[in-house]
Amino acid sequence: MQTFFIGFFGLAAIVFAVAVFRTSSMMRSALALLFSQTALGALFLALQAEFLGVLQIMMMATEMSIMAIFMVMFMMDPGGLGGMDMSHQKRLSMIAGLGAVMLVSAIAAYTRWQELASLSQAAAADEQIRHLGRELLGRSMLVFETAGITILTAMIATTAVAVKVPAENASHES
């Protein structure tokens, strides 16, 4: 049953990911990416990573909604009614993409993963959250705190980049 759900949600994620680059409407691209990421969240649930699955769905739903708003802001034709082509070097990109898929799949297929395995049973959802909490506030605390500081730095940097410079300051800067 688990194999079926992993296959089903994995396939759904791939199909929607392909749809992202096959439509000339950027609005549809954003929605396809949202569905692809949601399918990934469901795949995480099928892999018994309940917390990560729910987090993925919640984060990506918000992120893709913001992306859709930016699409409408930046595009002359967000609905894609003009059928505008926004791509270049398609052949090279296709070869690189297919080559990467084949190479990574071959590595996945020919590596003896079982030799690296230590345990095959995942704990129940509530146990997992308790263990993850202990990990976050224990051994991985420095990593967790670093992520927090990185978010703060990125917030300041993005605000500095995005805020419009008033005209009188702009003349001094240039």
Added chain:
Amino acid sequence: MNPDLLLALITGAALFGIGLYGVLSQTNLVMLMMGIELILAGALVNLVAFWRFLHADSYAGQMFVLIVMTVMALEMAVGFAVALARFRARGSVEMEEAQELKG
């Protein structure tokens, strides 16, 4: 070989390949960011699959996933800030028109 692990890893490989195609072929900055999101999503699938099928007892694997999710959100935020600045300066986020960035 665990078939579930292989299935998950092939899903990750496919998402990585599709993302790479998007990054190389798209000319719009927002579409490029979508490609990067897919590449990172491929990494996420691999990390969750490795945690589940190889080291379900070690929660450092889930920690990695949280860090990659943070990177995804930050990439999006910084990308949109750059897109906004570019749109203000040039009225477009088409990367074909950004020839002046060439070294």
